[in-house]
Amino acid sequence: AAKTNDQESCVDYIGPDGAGHYVKMVHNGIEYSDMQLISETYFLLKNMLLMSNEELANTFDNWNEGELNSYLISITKEIFKKKDSSGKYLIDLILDYADNKGTGKWTSKSALDLDEPLSLITESVFFRYLSALKEQRVYASKVLSGPEINKLSFNKKDFIEKIRKALYLGKIISYAQGFSQLKAASEKYKWNLSYGKIAKIFRAGCIIRAKFLQKITDAYAEKNDIVNLLLTPYFKNVANEYQNALRSVVSYAVIYGMPIPTFSAAIAYYDSYRTA
Numbered sequence: 001a002a003k004t005n006d007q008e009s010c011v012d013y014i015g016p017d018g019a020g021h022y023v024k025m026v027h028n029g030i031e032y033s034d035m036q037l038i039s040e041t042y043f044l045l046k047n048m049l050l051m052s053n054e055e056l057a058n059t060f061d062n063w064n065e066g067e068l069n070s071y072l073i074s075i076t077k078e079i080f081k082k083k084d085s086s087g088k089y090l091i092d093l094i095l096d097y098a099d100n101k102g103t104g105k106w107t108s109k110s111a112l113d114l115d116e117p118l119s120l121i122t123e124s125v126f127f128r129y130l131s132a133l134k135e136q137r138v139y140a141s142k143v144l145s146g147p148e149i150n151k152l153s154f155n156k157k158d159f160i161e162k163i164r165k166a167l168y169l170g171k172i173i174s175y176a177q178g179f180s181q182l183k184a185a186s187e188k189y190k191w192n193l194s195y196g197k198i199a200k201i202f203r204a205g206c207i208i209r210a211k212f213l214q215k216i217t218d219a220y221a222e223k224n225d226i227v228n229l230l231l232t233p234y235f236k237n238v239a240n241e242y243q244n245a246l247r248s249v250v251s252y253a254v255i256y257g258m259p260i261p262t263f264s265a266a267i268a269y270y271d272s273y274r275t276a
Helices: 019-047 053-063 071-081 105-111 118-131 134-143 156-189 195-201 213-222 233-256 261-273
Strands: none
Touching: 019 053, 019 071, 019 105, 019 118, 019 156, 019 195, 053 071, 053 156, 053 213, 071 105, 105 118, 105 156, 105 233, 118 156, 118 261, 156 233, 156 261, 233 261
């Protein structure tokens, strides 16, 4: 099995029936939203802040040293640097069209059956479908108008930090939704899942491995029947501190006419969830 830095094996018994398959499916759903949030982050930095690929690589490199430390952030910074045989940046040549293998769709279908508001993962699935409408999008770009952009004034360094905070909070909200779904499935199918163990085995050998999974493990070590990670001390504090950054990023993107479905879904869920 894959091992963490302290040589702990990332393997465990999940539960009876299809429990292991189900947890893997939700892992892949979370992976969809992780990648979509990162894509939207790239889109904003590239098109709103007009950052070069080198600047993007350096920014992601810095982010990977802190809260956002994860496999996906570390490989994304390498993607920004990659050039083809003619010396052109590969990312600028890749078609903006994403396929899917079904696990995100299955996770969303299950969420509907369980009455779980799995908005970030579902938006990620929908956005893949939308990306596939390439010919329609090219035509629509010629006939549908967006906002007239008057130069919006913001401090570039400050706004990059707001995007970083928005990305971290977006990830937290996505994982909160995913683990809430695992709880609903566990109760329905009587699997008796151990969510701390699940977060623990996600720390190495899988796509969503990230530093903050330890925070999830710690939260469940204190209490296994958490209803929502956003209500635990660490995640509640981050959410309260970072929600204005997420709000600001979404507002600017809407004014600019830039599609950010998962960021938008994150703040919509946050505000809905905290409304009495």
